[in-house]
Amino acid sequence: MRVLVVEDEPDVAKHIGRVLTAAGFLPEIVSDGETAQFLGDTEDFAAVILDLGLPKLDGLSVLRSWREAGKTMPVIALTARGSWRDRVEGINIGADDYIGKPFEAEELVARLRAVLRRSSGHAAPEIIVGGLRLDTRTMQVTVGGVPAKLSPLEYRATSYLLHHRGEVVGFRELYEHVYGAGESYSNTLETLIGRVRKRLGAGLIETRKGAGYFIPDKPA
Ligand code: CA
Numbered sequence: 001m002r003v004l005v006v007e008d009e010p011d012v013a014k015h016i017g018r019v020l021t022a023a024g025f026l027p028e029i030v031s032d033g034e035t036a037q038f039l040g041d042t043e044d045f046a047a048v049i050l051d052l053g054l055p056k057l058d059g060l061s062v063l064r065s066w067r068e069a070g071k072t073m074p075v076i077a078l079t080a081r082g083s084w085r086d087r088v089e090g091i092n093i094g095a096d097d098y099i100g101k102p103f104e105a106e107e108l109v110a111r112l113r114a115v116l117r118r119s120s121g122h123a124a125p126e127i128i129v130g131g132l133r134l135d136t137r138t139m140q141v142t143v144g145g146v147p148a149k150l151s152p153l154e155y156r157a158t159s160y161l162l163h164h165r166g167e168v169v170g171f172r173e174l175y176e177h178v179y180g181a182g183e184s185y186s187n188t189l190e191t192l193i194g195r196v197r198k199r200l201g202a203g204l205i206e207t208r209k210g211a212g213y214f215i216p217d218k219p220a
Helices: 009-024 033-043 061-067 082-091 107-119 152-163 170-177 186-198
Strands: 002-008 027-029 047-051 075-080 097-101 126-128 132-135 141-142 166-171 207-209 212-215
Touching: 002 033, 002 132, 009 027, 009 061, 009 107, 009 132, 027 033, 027 082, 027 170, 033 061, 061 075, 061 082, 061 170, 061 207, 075 082, 075 107, 082 097, 097 107, 132 152, 152 170, 166 170, 170 186, 170 212, 186 212
Parallel strands: 002 027, 002 047, 047 075, 075 097
Antiparallel strands: 126 132, 132 141, 166 212, 207 212
């Protein structure tokens, strides 16, 4: 899943990037509010981690403009420790959660996973479809109780489709959430989904011709 990380302190940004990559996400890092606003307006992100103190345009203004434009992706605000006014204002404007700096990597990941679960309409940390089970806390995927070994790319694709079960996920949308935007498309994704099907069972992921991939919410 693509996660936009907006943070102007290079060390903090790099750290968040490493942590999110290790947790199975595809982070895209930008360092100023204007670029963040533009990307959030024009591209699709599963969630945003948004520092509030930013050059060019502050984080609260960025968040306000997204919400006024009807953008609903979950946003976690990064605030300086003790700045309760920022946190209150952030939540009033439409932040889904906040985290004070400095923070523990595990806490950021736990909060990110929680807002993603809530935004997909399911509060439980495990996603269960038939015999398939994804534990979003441990990144463990099991089929009939047996752990499935997935590569990082296979995990990203599986996790995104499971978070959007019951919906047709467009080829381009899935591609961007696995590989990032602006890449060539070709049949890379098809090959990847072929590998996932081998690991999880052929019947789980349906292809909707000309549209995308589909995992039923409650398969027979
Ligand atoms: Ca900052």
